[in-house]
Amino acid sequence: MDSEIAQAYVDAAAAALDLPIHPDHRPGVLTYFRLAAAMADLVAGQALHVEDDPAPVFVPIGPGDRVDKKLAR
Amino acid sequence: MNANDWLGSSAAAIAHAVRTRAVSAADIVDASLARIEATDGVVNAFTDLTAERARRRAAEIDAELAASTDPVGNAAPLLGVPFAVKNLFDVAGLPTRAGSKIERDRAPAVHDCPLITRLESAGAVLVGALNMDEYAYGFTTENSHDGPTRNPHDPARVAGGSSGGSAAAVAAGQVPLALGSDTNGSIRVPASLCGTFGLKPTYGRLPRTGTYPFVASLDHLGPFARTAQDLALSYDAMQGMDRRDPACVERPVESTARALADRIDTLRIAILGDYFQDQAGPEARNAVARVAAALQVQRTASLPQAARARAAAFVISNAEGGALHLADLRTRAADFEPLSRDRFLAGALLPAGWVVQAQRLRRWFALRAAELFQEVDVLIAPATPCAAPALGTEWLTLNGQRLPARPSLGLLTQPISLIGLPVCAVPVWDCHPTMPIGVQLIAAPWREGMLLRVAHQLEMAGVVKAPVATIPAR
Numbered sequence: 325m326d327s328e329i330a331q332a333y334v335d336a337a338a339a340a341l342d343l344p345i346h347p348d349h350r351p352g353v354l355t356y357f358r359l360a361a362a363m364a365d366l367v368a369g370q371a372l373h374v375e376d377d378p379a380p381v382f383v384p385i386g387p388g389d390r391v392d393k394k395l396a397r
Numbered sequence: 398m399n400a401n402d403w404l405g406s407s408a409a410a411i412a413h414a415v416r417t418r419a420v421s422a423a424d425i426v427d428a429s430l431a432r433i434e435a436t437d438g439v440v441n442a443f444t445d446l447t448a449e450r451a452r453r454r455a456a457e458i459d460a461e462l463a464a465s466t467d468p469v470g471n472a473a474p475l476l477g478v479p480f481a482v483k484n485l486f487d488v489a490g491l492p493t494r495a496g497s498k499i500e501r502d503r504a505p506a507v508h509d510c511p512l513i514t515r516l517e518s519a520g521a522v523l524v525g526a527l528n529m530d531e532y533a534y535g536f537t538t539e540n541s542h543d544g545p546t547r548n549p550h551d552p553a554r555v556a557g558g559s560s561g562g563s564a565a566a567v568a569a570g571q572v573p574l575a576l577g578s579d580t581n582g583s584i585r586v587p588a589s590l591c592g593t594f595g596l597k598p599t600y601g602r603l604p605r606t607g608t609y610p611f612v613a614s615l616d617h618l619g620p621f622a623r624t625a626q627d628l629a630l631s632y633d634a635m636q637g638m639d640r641r642d643p644a645c646v647e648r649p650v651e652s653t654a655r656a657l658a659d660r661i662d663t664l665r666i667a668i669l670g671d672y673f674q675d676q677a678g679p680e681a682r683n684a685v686a687r688v689a690a691a692l693q694v695q696r697t698a699s700l701p702q703a704a705r706a707r708a709a710a711f712v713i714s715n716a717e718g719g720a721l722h723l724a725d726l727r728t729r730a731a732d733f734e735p736l737s738r739d740r741f742l743a744g745a746l747l748p749a750g751w752v753v754q755a756q757r758l759r760r761w762f763a764l765r766a767a768e769l770f771q772e773v774d775v776l777i778a779p780a781t782p783c784a785a786p787a788l789g790t791e792w793l794t795l796n797g798q799r800l801p802a803r804p805s806l807g808l809l810t811q812p813i814s815l816i817g818l819p820v821c822a823v824p825v826w827d828c829h830p831t832m833p834i835g836v837q838l839i840a841a842p843w844r845e846g847m848l849l850r851v852a853h854q855l856e857m858a859g860v861v862k863a864p865v866a867t868i869p870a871r
Contacts, residue, residue, distance in 0.1 A: 337746040343727050345742060352739025353746075360715050360743060364751035366708035367758050378756035379763070380614060383643050393606055393641045 325361040330354055400424035404432060405865050408478040408573040408627040412520060415477035418462060422455035422477030422522065429479035429524050433571045436868040439552050441544050442566040444484050445491050445526040451479065454522045473520030474630045474654070480574040483560050484526040485533060485609035486510040495609035496531040496559070498542045498732050499725055510607030512576060512618060512635050519634035524572060527562030531734035533578055533611040534718055534741065535559050536586050536806035537788075541734050545788055548591055549866035550832055554785035557587030557806065560621070564591035567621045570865035574631055575621045578605075580612045581710055582780075582810025584619050588822040589780035589835025590806075593863045594852060595621045596628045599842045600817025601646040603632075604639030612717040613644070614756070615710065615814055623863035625852035628821065629654035632845060653846035657853040664847065667696040669778040669839070672703035676808045678795055681779035684825035684834045688777055691860040692851070698773050706762045706812035709755035711804075713815075716752040719744025736803070763816040770841035775851055779809050780822045780835030813839055821848040823861040836861075 334357050338345050345353055385391055403411050403420050414420045430448050437443050458477055482488065485495040487506035494501040513523060528546045530538050538546040538561025546561040548554040549569035556565040560577025564587030567575050577584045579597040588595030596619045603618045610616055620631040636650045668689050674682060689695070700706075719726070719741050726733070726742055733741060769776075782795050782805060790802045813820055819842065822835040838848045855861045 334743075334746055337748075341723070341745065343723065343742070343745055344730075346730060349730060349739055349742060353742045356715075356740045356743035357746060360712060360747055360751070363708035363711040363715075364747075364754070366705050367712060367751070367755050370702055370705050370758055370761065372754075372757050372761055376757045376761045378753055379759040380756060389640065391640045391643065 325358055330358050330361065400428035404428040404573070405570050407624045408475055408622060409624070409630060411478050411573060412474055412476040415458070422458040423452065425477050426451045426455040426479055426522055426524065429572055433525070436569050436571060439547060439868050440549050440565050440569045441546050442527055442562040442569060442571060443481065443525045444494065444528050444543050444562070445488070447488065447523050447525050451522050451524045454517070458520065475516060475574070475634060476520030478521045478574055479524045479572045480516060480521045480576070481523065481525045481527050481563070481566050481572050482510070482513060482576040483529050483563050483578060485529060485578060486513060486526070486576060487607040488513065488523065488526055491526060493609050495533065496529040496540055496543070497734070499729065500609070508607065511604055511639055515635045515637065516631060521574065527566055527575060529562055530559035531737055532718065532722065533559040533580055533583055534737040535803060536582060537803050538562060538587070539736060539788060541736070547788070548785045549868055550592060551785065552869065553787055554832070555590060555788055557590035557785065559583040561587045563621050564588050564593050564595065567591070567593045567623060568863070568866050569868055573623060574627055576618060577621060578608065578611070579617045579619060579814060580615045581714055581814055582807040584621065585780045585810045585820060585822040585835065585837060586806050588621055588824070590785035592824040592826070592833025593621050593623060594625055594628050594824065595619065595822040596632055596845065596849070597814065597820045598632065598845050599819045601644045602843070602845070603635050604642040604645040606639045606641040610721065612714045614713055614717060617814065623865070625821070625849050625856050626654060626657055629657060629849045648843065651846050653849045656846055657850055659850055661851050661854055664774040664851070665772065666692050666694045666775045666777065667698035667773045668694060669700060669776045670697040671699050672812070673778040673809055676782055676795065677779040678783040680784050680828040680834050681782055683828040684836050685777055685779050687825055687828070687860060688823070688836045688855060691855060691858055694777065698769060698776060700769060700812065701765050702762065703812040705758060706815050707808060709758045709762070710811040710815040712747065712751050712755040713759070715740065715744035716747040719747070759815055766816055766818065767841070774840065774847060776839040778837045778839060780837045781806050782808055784829040784832035784834045810837070813837065818842060819845045819848055821852045823852050823855055824863050825861055
């Protein structure tokens with residue numbers, strides 16, 4: 325990803341998420357954002373079919389199911 | 398043998414000795430606490446000790462044994478065995494710090510994590526909690542808040558991470574058994590660098606209830622030990638459904654420990670080629686060759702697009718980790734570990750399309766692996782590209798490529814955990830002048846028992862081993 329595009333995206337997305345980026349942290353954030361972009365490019369290079377669903381599958385929860393992880397805390 | 402000798406043996410041997418009253422649980426626990434006291438100034442594996450609780454539990458075990466005329470403890474395969482857990486496991490009375498500065502200010506856990514309860518039901522005795530990379534986002538356990546965990550076999554080197562304290566405590570002989578978590582390699586990488594056995598079970602096999610998450614899509618829990626049998630005993634004790642973890646899968650308990658000596662000569666075993674050789678240094682390739690030779694394996698097999706799978710794991714981890722910590726990143730980013738803070742911040746910003754595509758690739762890749770497992774039972778691959786680097790190492794040179802050291806330690810583990818395959822990491826020596834390096838034994842989902850059999854028989858043949866490190870004085 326082009327450096328200027330990365331900078332513009334990071335600044336706009338951080339503002340949209342109300343996520344302040346301290347000036348001392350910004351160079352590192354840009355470095356890692358561009359690394360993630362390179363990884364996303366690799367992922368995008370794989371041709372997928374519409375039948376290739378995302379891996380996570382939702383498990384419905386009934387009214388009597390004691391499935392809240394917070395119960396363990 | 399005295400208690401120190403037993404402590405340096407295996408969990409199975411300790412449990413037998415306690416059961417037959419060759420040594421008391423109290424003496425074993427005291428030996429473990431004394432070994433921690435003597436060596437942890439160098440290793441820095443422990444962040445918390447539960448000495449009072451451990452001594453109380455050991456005394457209860459000894460009292461039960463003294464009061465019984467039956468062969469007590471046959472139902473407790475880990476009777477009197479000291480163990481410790483990565484500090485992202487809830488331990489009643491301790492804040493679950495997950496390696497962070499932020500969490501240690503929060504209220505102590507009220508309950509133990511279910512896996513701790515299950516190990517204690519099998520007779521094991523919790524002695525403390527262990528150092529890790531902050532929020533499990535790292536492969537070296539260079540933790541700025543608690544100090545780095547040092548490799549017991551050479552304290553100038555990293556222990557690996559993020560479960561570095563778990564691997565180091567086992568390698569240092571402080572405990573024969575420890576628990577850790579593995580999202581992208583955090584059991585297999587430190588097991589490789591510290592020379593221990595490590596088991597990352599199938600995704601969904603062990604419940605994660607009562608542990609601090611990192612990437613819910615990818616998080617696994619599992620044991621470290623110095624023998625394959627001890628991995629099997631602890632894994633068997635921890636199996637079982639817990640509906641509070643939505644990823645946990647209802648399956649019958651498989652007794653892997655009883656089947657360790659079953660035949661493996663009928664298994665179809667192959668070396669993973671391509672990416673898993675290209676991203677490995679000479680020590681790692683040599684370790685694979687030794688294991689393959691011992692198993693009389695020449696066949697190679699390929700998992701297509703492993704580099705893309707690793708990239709998908711990177712994107713999913715980055716995005717889920719960033720989103721999980723968004724509230725704290727907004728208000729107290731300066732309190733995060735400097736080595737991972739900027740990665741968390743960047744991860745919180747990733748476009749949704751990247752993440753969804755990575756989750757689609759994940760299922761595609763799992764299908765390709767399932768096709769391969771129609772022809773093969775066990776795959777052999779290196780666990781890390783190299784043996785443990787020195788603390789503070791920033792760059793690795795791997796087959797002519799200059800790579801950032803810390804993230805690259807997970808190059809060979811990430812494609813496998815992306816699709817939740819079970820892996821047993823086994824320690825190989827003499828591929829590096831002084832250090833161990835691990836090999837991954839990989840199977841189709843739910844075939845942990847097959848992997849533990851292969852690991853055990855490699856160990857019986859002397860090909861893999863996990864000796865207790867000699868720790869230099871401070």
